[in-house]
Amino acid sequence: MLTVERRLPPDLEEHRQIIRQYAVDFGLDFFEVIFEMVDYDEMNMIASYGGFPTRYPHWRFGMQYEELQKNYSYGLSKIYELVINNDPSYAYLMRANSEVAQKLVMAHVYGHSDFFKNNAWFSQTNRKMVDEIANHATRVRRHMDQYGQDEVEQFIDCCLSLENLIDSYAPYFGTPKETTEEQREQEALDTHGTKFKTKPFMDSFINPPEELEKERKERLEALEQQEHFPVNPEKDVLGFLLHNAPLKRWQRDVLGIIRDEAYYFAPQRMTKIMNEGWASYWHSTIMTTKALEDSEVIEYAEMHSGTMGTSPGVLNPYKVGLELFRDIEERWDNGRFGPEYEACTDYDERRRWNKPVNKGREKIFEVRKIYNDITFIDEFLTEEFADRHQLFTYRFDRQNGQYVVDSREFEAVKTKLLDSLSNSGQPVIAIDDANHRNRGELHLTHEFAEVPLRIDYARSTLENLYKLWTRPVHLVTTVDGKRKQFSYNGTRHEEKLVS
Amino acid sequence: MVKSVEPDRNRFQKIVRGKIRENLKQYVSQGELIARQGADTVSVPLPQIDIPNFRYGHQDKGGVGQGPGEEGTPIGDEKAGAGPGAGDQPGEHILEVDVTLEELAAILGEELELPRIEPKGNKSINTKKDYYTGIHRSGPESLRHFKRTFKQALRRQLQTGTYNPDAPVIIPTADDRRYRAWKPQSMPQSNAAIIYMMDVSGSMGNEQKEIVRIESFWIDTWLRSQYEQIETRYIIHDATAREVDHHTFFHVRESGGTKISSAYKLATDMIQKEFPPQDWNIYPFHFSDGDNWGGDDTRLCMELLTEQLLPASNVFCYGQVKSAYGSGQFIKDLMEAFPDNEQVVLSEINSRDEILASIKTFLGKGA
Numbered sequence: 113m114l115t116v117e118r119r120l121p122p123d124l125e126e127h128r129q130i131i132r133q134y135a136v137d138f139g140l141d142f143f144e145v146i147f148e149m150v151d152y153d154e155m156n157m158i159a160s161y162g163g164f165p166t167r168y169p170h171w172r173f174g175m176q177y178e179e180l181q182k183n184y185s186y187g188l189s190k191i192y193e194l195v196i197n198n199d200p201s202y203a204y205l206m207r208a209n210s211e212v213a214q215k216l217v218m219a220h221v222y223g224h225s226d227f228f229k230n231n232a233w234f235s236q237t238n239r240k241m242v243d244e245i246a247n248h249a250t251r252v253r254r255h256m257d258q259y260g261q262d263e264v265e266q267f268i269d270c271c272l273s274l275e276n277l278i279d280s281y282a283p284y285f286g287t288p289k290e291t292t293e294e295q296r297e298q299e300a301l302d303t304h305g306t307k308f309k310t311k312p313f314m315d316s317f318i319n320p321p322e323e324l325e326k327e328r329k330e331r332l333e334a335l336e337q338q339e340h341f342p343v344n345p346e347k348d349v350l351g352f353l354l355h356n357a358p359l360k361r362w363q364r365d366v367l368g369i370i371r372d373e374a375y376y377f378a379p380q381r382m383t384k385i386m387n388e389g390w391a392s393y394w395h396s397t398i399m400t401t402k403a404l405e406d407s408e409v410i411e412y413a414e415m416h417s418g419t420m421g422t423s424p425g426v427l428n429p430y431k432v433g434l435e436l437f438r439d440i441e442e443r444w445d446n447g448r449f450g451p452e453y454e455a456c457t458d459y460d461e462r463r464r465w466n467k468p469v470n471k472g473r474e475k476i477f478e479v480r481k482i483y484n485d486i487t488f489i490d491e492f493l494t495e496e497f498a499d500r501h502q503l504f505t506y507r508f509d510r511q512n513g514q515y516v517v518d519s520r521e522f523e524a525v526k527t528k529l530l531d532s533l534s535n536s537g538q539p540v541i542a543i544d545d546a547n548h549r550n551r552g553e554l555h556l557t558h559e560f561a562e563v564p565l566r567i568d569y570a571r572s573t574l575e576n577l578y579k580l581w582t583r584p585v586h587l588v589t590t591v592d593g594k595r596k597q598f599s600y601n602g603t604r605h606e607e608k609l610v611s
Numbered sequence: 612m613v614k615s616v617e618p619d620r621n622r623f624q625k626i627v628r629g630k631i632r633e634n635l636k637q638y639v640s641q642g643e644l645i646a647r648q649g650a651d652t653v654s655v656p657l658p659q660i661d662i663p664n665f666r667y668g669h670q671d672k673g674g675v676g677q678g679p680g681e682e683g684t685p686i687g688d689e690k691a692g693a694g695p696g697a698g699d700q701p702g703e704h705i706l707e708v709d710v711t712l713e714e715l716a717a718i719l720g721e722e723l724e725l726p727r728i729e730p731k732g733n734k735s736i737n738t739k740k741d742y743y744t745g746i747h748r749s750g751p752e753s754l755r756h757f758k759r760t761f762k763q764a765l766r767r768q769l770q771t772g773t774y775n776p777d778a779p780v781i782i783p784t785a786d787d788r789r790y791r792a793w794k795p796q797s798m799p800q801s802n803a804a805i806i807y808m809m810d811v812s813g814s815m816g817n818e819q820k821e822i823v824r825i826e827s828f829w830i831d832t833w834l835r836s837q838y839e840q841i842e843t844r845y846i847i848h849d850a851t852a853r854e855v856d857h858h859t860f861f862h863v864r865e866s867g868g869t870k871i872s873s874a875y876k877l878a879t880d881m882i883q884k885e886f887p888p889q890d891w892n893i894y895p896f897h898f899s900d901g902d903n904w905g906g907d908d909t910r911l912c913m914e915l916l917t918e919q920l921l922p923a924s925n926v927f928c929y930g931q932v933k934s935a936y937g938s939g940q941f942i943k944d945l946m947e948a949f950p951d952n953e954q955v956v957l958s959e960i961n962s963r964d965e966i967l968a969s970i971k972t973f974l975g976k977g978a
Contacts, residue, residue: 177616
């Protein structure tokens, strides 16, 4: 392929340095950002690989590329910017964009990079992911060379089918417990009961050997008696399969790769509103207070309002995030927080509340550090905010075949919003028995939360799960108010009611 | 350095073609592709080409929106067009892939193992087409070849020493200008004419016409991939025959008796007037429910076929669509009259599921 000059041209490089300095002055603390110029074709290509042009080969990237190309040529969508969570961050600018757009995007990107670096939920992600992903690709290619592209690609399809079955919170509580059955047994065998610390000559009195032996036996017995493996329901289905499914070495490697990448991308889904809100807050702050020249105001306003646009059925994360950050800043500037304010019930008084404490900036920096979308909405979405921004819940009206406004009650809106964000909008499904019916069958349960699964997809997914587990697989979920178990045994699907 | 997306794209397209082939029978029998035909592509809906996973049924999901409106205000059928920048999740829609008619024909051909057609006809009939192959020193500005002009100017400046590497300004003069030039090239051409004839008498119902419609779409698609130019003519007949346009052909409903000979007569006239057989590959297709008005007319039909239509045509195809009212006699008469004639292809279509098999019968000979 043709190597095209990707570096910023001198005039943009000048802008970059200025904007970077503004960002630093505002207190943003980001990874260094490497900007590259690409045309729309390359942009779509990079975007279809999730931002990593060196990703492993797979047909779905080709599919995404075709879709992006089509949308672009029909004028339906256009990617302005793309930035990768990495140290240094890589950001791509569209060559055809105007100078104002490039300035806006640069400011926006510095906001993202600051978020990547400082938000706690990104703390466990690999900051050398660009290298890592390239290594993944090399490994996948090697397997393809050895075992055939079709075979490896089909296996990747199976893994991707289960890609969303990870435990997004696991990385923040120490290393995920990745133990196999044998390991746990060994552990139990190795223990010698509860031993108290003592002097050697007192040992046989304080830790009587017969007691230790008894305890050891008890533990072993308990292990024997134990009915369930895994002990607790395991949400990290990919991790569980990685260690317990009968896979070949190359399959284990591929599954590990898919899982690594899923965990890497998880925080971006967990902080979509905050991340975009934060970046938008900074592009608007930097542009309107510093970087914008008089002649550029109109064009900037058009672009900015374009990204902030809302349509009734969609909550624009850019808009909501930005407005929430602004709201927080204003509230903490005017002292509209704390028990005194919360206790005040008088509408007018609340509205006029003004105790200048000017802690707004400080507060939003703190917020960007420790919150994710769920806690962010839970803590900072106020009734006033929901009112001001006309938030509502909607539902599908079967009779008329369309979505309709359902409610404007604050509690309803907040609950619905939190629901849709929980587990990044993915159903919560965990393995609760890997030796179901004592036949080594895999049993999963969907933690039902009002919304049913799509059954046709669920069936196909079970088929893929079967390919990895090689024994019958079961999924319990709720359909039309009834608990049902869907099973696949390698040849056919079954479903039955369960209590 | 970006690696090219092409290999992955090709993989995807290969999978798409595989899916279409897998579901070809369904696409054919449902006939839904016809409505999706563009200028030269068909948009094929592909269910479940995306990777399945455990996900919510999106209709039941509901969500939070923003904007004015009382309770119960509709906000749209689908959550159409996510807002700007909100597109990081794959959309919940059936994927539609644009496939060229040529490609569709290729898939049909591979699936049915249709042989390529060896065109007859006058190889000396040439068409002229203009190709931009050359460069001229004069021409309209709209055809100016920028690169060549630039190169020419650069060359001149280097030669005359007016080129300054530190300030590389290239100014083309009138002499430097180069223009794209075309040359007409003649190509041998083979032409084909398809003449569709359909019985529209009272006994042919909507379902029968739909079958004819679907079948002719696929036949069209295939023959178009085999010939550069295809003329299509449509004849409907009950007791009398007349030529109609495409739309009328598929939508008209007449009633009354059936005289097949009237259609054959009209087809014969048409061939004589418009498609001299020595230059044209002619494909008459006749669809009917097999009812004809009396033995005399049938005899007349056979005569017309033997003397006029068959000598002029590559093959003559007769498809008999089963209907509740038709006697289905005509195909038997044809069988009797042309027991071993390779030029006469007969096919009975009892239901939509048999369309594919019928196409194979018609086109499987490669004539």
